[in-house]
Amino acid sequence: MSRNALIVGINPYHHLTSLKAPATDAEAIAQRLEQDGDFKVTRLPERIQPGDVNQPVMAETQTITQTQLEQALKQLFLPKSTQLPETALFYFSGHGIADEEGFYKGYLATSDTHPDRPRSGLSLRWLQWLLSESPIPQQIIWLDCCHSGSIIVDVGAANPGNSASRDRCFIASSRDFERSWEDLNSPYSTLTKALLDGLDPTKSPGRWVNTADLVAHVHQALTGELQTPVCTNFGEAINLTRSWQVPVERAEGAIATDICPYKGLEFFDCNDEDPKYFFGREQLVSQLLDHVRTRPFLALVGASGNGKSSVLRAGLLHQLKLGRRIAGSDQWRICLTRPDRQPMKNLALAFVEEGLSDLDRAEALGKAEGLLGEGSAGLQRLVQASSAPGVILVIDQFEEVFTRCQNPAEREQFFACLMGAVADTTDKLCVVIAMRADFVGKMPGAHEYSGLAQQVQTHMVSVLPLKPEELEAAICKPAEQVNLSVEPALVTEILNDIDGAPGSLPLLQYTLKALWQQRQGNTLQLATYQALGGISGTLDKRATKVYESFDPDQQRTVQHVFQQLTQLGEGTEDTRRRVFLDNLIAEPLHPADRVKTVIETLTDPDNRLLVTSEVVGKGQAAERRAIVDVAHEALIRHWRLLRQWIEQNRDLLRQQRRIEASAVTWQEREKAKGYLLQGLPLIEAMQFQKRRADTFPLSDAAKAFIQKSRQQRNWDRLKTASWLIIPALVLIPVVEHSLRQSRIEANLDRITEQEGTIAERRALQELVAGCAEQRSMNWLPTYITERLFGNCHPLWEAPLENANLSNADLSYADLITADLSGASLMNTDLSYVELSGANLSSVDLSDADLSDANLIAADLRYAFLSNTDLSDADLGAANLSEAIFFGLDLQAAQHLSVDQLQGENPPYLCNASLPTDIQIDKDRDCDQLPQVFVDRGWFNNLEEAKALVEELRQKTWD
Known part of the structure; x- marks a missing residue:
């Protein structure tokens, strides 16, 4: 058996940021394949390690060009030899670049790749072509770089070529729009660490680790990670690594103190080791096997913490792979998947026909997607195309269709495919779903979602809490496998604690693992359990x-x-x-x-x-x-x-x-x-x-x-209602008054009909009347002001001229284009208020909070602003003519211009903090203000006005 591998890890880049992990990633993969996989490895770039034997290793500082990588790939997949290798494996760690146009499927960046010219990298489209032309029967591609999922963004790309006899494995570290990451808690990148763990043959001594095992391990290892791997297999599983030493049989009575038979908070998986210690579910597994033997659909349903995944994997799937309980089930093709965010895409990638040319492949993909959208007929044809005598489609964590898929149309299409196939099935397909029980009641009825709820109810097998005798087996029999003993009193105590506590299996396994870690000799003891706090108290x-x-x-x-x-x-x-x-x-x-x-x-x-x-x-x-x-x-x-x-x-x-x-x-x-x-x-x-x-x-x-x-x-509002900036003098006062009164009544009716009560309508009427009579608002109940202002009911039509709104909470109110001329807004909360186009001329805004207020195109002529909070207030196009700005911090105000502060009839500035780009004397008009106060009739003599100005200056300075 001839097996070749090209291992590429690029650290240095001329036009992209250089990396540290790729060379380390690549060398670890190379050594694993050489030592445990019988692969002949070519490293790129490579250097010779001096020593007794000249050993090639990855070169951390050497560069690789696009041409060099293309030539090496051609030599791997299109060798000029009559004696072809059986397997060709390509691994890449480095930069990846997305393809904005979508045709080239993204690029693997070589050292000379320029980000502005991504085609200077190696096109994934070209790599797909190379695979389609390659005569090598087993092809493996592992890409640890950004956007690497582009290579299998559609089914045709995932399995190119025109030979149905080829087996392929694709593993990409992230989806086509995602970045990949180097995990600094590990010497390896995130995907490579998962690959190395999955390829470790010591975890399954005496058997091959194959591509199916590896894909399953990567999916599990990277669940919840910051990147989502994209993996798929086509054809038969390809052997990768194994332990070449025959495991030594343990002598009778030996104590296996180094093996923990409990899983802690992990599930029991379908591998060679975990099923040895999986006990207590024998009756349920037999029921599942009988169901799969005779029916085309199975819904495995259980509460969180009842062990669904363990029953599915270490129970049902393990028995099917053994082929002892159902004749020939060891020849079935088992497709284990999760819906994730794109359930239809995952389903299509698993069931597309192989062996087509580029044009035929594109046509077949379109037909497959159309058939899957129709349901039974299309999926049945895809199932029949498999060379395996039976296909069992296993969808674990089925609830992800509801929690992660955000596309209702794709969700409906997915259900139609599955349920239609079940309704029109032959003996070749069996669909198994595993889902949390709390989602069963959330599924729509038979008409919606293609009858999914009805199928689940008809073919549901519940994963119930373990019975006492089953719990005892789950505690004691795994211990027996490694020659541990469990005190009978400990078993009794645990059974009492678990009785009536659904979903406690993870905590049971966690506690048992803690007991094993603190075992006395070869015994698990009650005293240790009590010291740990028992089942319910261990973590809490x-x-x-x-x-x-x-x-x-x-x-x-x-x-x-x-x-x-x-x-x-x-x-x-x-x-x-x-x-x-x-x-x-x-x-x-x-x-x-x-x-x-x-x-x-x-x-x-x-x-x-x-x-x-x-x-x-x-x-x-x-x-x-x-x-x-x-x-x-x-x-x-x-x-x-x-x-x-x-x-x-x-x-x-x-x-x-x-x-x-x-x-x-x-x-x-x-x-x-x-x-x-x-x-x-x-x-x-x-x-x-x-x-x-x-x-x-x-x-x-x-x-x-x-x-x-x-x-x-x-x-947006300013552009939409730009006519509001036209001076009010253009409008006819009589028409304006008539419109205002009619709109007040319309607003009152709308508020009453939609949200208000009769009492609130009366309160609003009183508010309007009170404002017109310059009465304070503090007589209104708090819940009324919160409802009317906090929830932003529009009050722009209310007659608020000369109103006394001092100390009121008007935050978030919609007062766009309102007429508040002459009103008193001293110490009023106007934060986040909409005042664009509003008339605020001659308004007293001293000590008011206008933070984050919208004052675009507002009329602030002759307004008085002393110690007013204008942080993040938008003053764009506001008229500030002859307004008085006393002790203001304008540094955080938005869209304030020099022209507004020094044009014709500018505002009076005294003790103001201005933005750094506005070079105006902050005390420009302090000396003029006493006379301004007298001219406006606020004081009868200049001496009193001067005294007030001095008092205000002292206050704002302090």
Whole structure:
């Protein structure tokens, strides 16, 4: 058997950021294939390691050109020899570049690749062509670089060529639009580490690790990672590595103290080792085998923590692979997959026909997608094309179709394919789904989703909690396999603790593993179990004890961190959530130093409640970022204090997540204005930012996102209603008054019909009348002002001229184009208020809060602003003629221009802080103000006016 491998790891780049991991990645893969896979390896670039034997190794500092890589690939897949190798494997670690046009499928960057000329890299389209031309029967491609999923972005690309006899394995580290990362908690990149672990033959001594095993391992190992691998196999599994030593049989009665027969918080998998220790589900596995033998559909349903994945993998699939319980099942093709975000794409990639030319392949792909959209006929044809006598399609974590797939049309198409095939099935196909029980009741009825709910109800097998005798077997029989004994009193105590506690299997396994770690000789003891706190207390007590060791400020940060690391279920159970470390910092409430201290304590080996790592983007910028995750998902379900925090704050956390997610989407879409917030979502985000700043602070990115959304809305409104900037003198006063009164009545009717009560209608009528009579608003009930102003009911038509609104809370009110001329707004909260085009002439705004207010094209002539907060207020095109700016900080005001401050009839400036790009004397008009006060009739004599100016100057200076 001849097996060749080309292993490429490129560190140095001329026009892209140089990398550190690729050469190390490549050398580790090369050594694994040479030592355990009987591969003849060619390294690129290569150098000779001096020593007794001249050993080639990866060259860390040498460069590789596009031409060199193409020639090496041709030599691998199109060898000029009559004696062809059986297997050809290509591994690449380095930079990857996306293809903006989509034709070339992306590029592998060589040392001479220029980012502005991506075609100077090696086209994945060219690599697909090369595979289609290659006569080698077994072809393997592993790509650890950004955007590498482009090579299998469609089915035709995944399996090129015109020979049905070829077997292929594709593993790409990320989807076509994603970056890949170097994990700085490991010497290897994220995908390569998973490959090396999956290729380790010592974990399965005496048998081959094949491409099917490796793909399954990579999927499991990278679940929840920052990048999503794209993997697929075609044809038969290809052998990769194995242990060449025959395992030594253990002598009778020997103590296997080095083998733990319990899985902790992991599931029992379908491999050569785990099923040896999987006990307690024999009756259920027999039931599943009988179901699969006679029926085309099986829904394995169970609560979270009842062991569905273990039953499916170490139970059902293990028995099918053995072929002892169902004759010939060892010859079946088992397709184990998860829906993820694109269930239809994953299904299509698994069932496309092989052996077509480029044109025929494109046509077949279109037909396949069309047939899958129709359901049974198309999928049945694809199943019949398989050379295996039977196909079992296994979809684990089926609930991801609801939780991760955001495309309703693709979801419906996916269900139509599966359910249609089940309805029209032959004996060749069996569909098995495994899903959480809490999603069964959420599925629509028979008409929607192609009858999925009806099929699940008809063919459902429940994974129920283990019976006492089954629990005893799960505890004792694995121990027997490694010659451990379990005290009978310990078994009795555990059974009593678990009785009536559904979903406790992960904690049982976790506790048993802890007992094994603290075993006395070859015995698991009751005293150790009691010291650990038993089943329910093992994690809970440990986590609470660590939490109580922090001071009060640190405890608040611990709560903040764990809340952010919890993925909130939508009517389902909560799960873990990986977060970048810098996204946990929220100044000033959770400063960087405190977050760092808390995380260091929580990740300490003595605590181990959190785990941290660091990833490095393999893109051009080579961005390094630290990530944080909970050590065990069981913490989220069983730490009572955390459950209390989540339940108390669930709604607020959801709102915070929605804002942050929208901000991330905006950034990912290159800050396109179409992804900014508008309407009610924007108003709610602004209110959340203001009111929850001390408890649920937003990230800097989310704050910038909200600010940009506000600015865009303001300018959109200004452009839409530009006629409002026309001087009011153009309008006919009688018509204006008539329109205003009719609109007031229309607003009152709308508020009453849509949201208000009769009492609120009367309150609003009183408010309008009270404003007109210059009465204060403090006589209104608080809930009325919050409803009318906090929820942004439009009041622009209300007659607010000369109204006394001092000390009122008008935050978030919609007062666009309102007439507030002559009104008193002293100490009024006008933050986030819409005042574009409003008439604020001669208004008293001293000590008012106008932060984040929209004052575009507002009329502020003769207004008095003393110690007024204008931070982030938008003053674009506002008329500031002869307004008085006394003691103002204008440095953070938006769109303030020099012309507004020094044109004809400019505002009076006294003790003002101006933007750095506006060079005007901040005390330009202090000496003129006493006379201005007298001219405006505010004082009878100049001496009193001077005294007030001096008093104000002293106040603002202080």
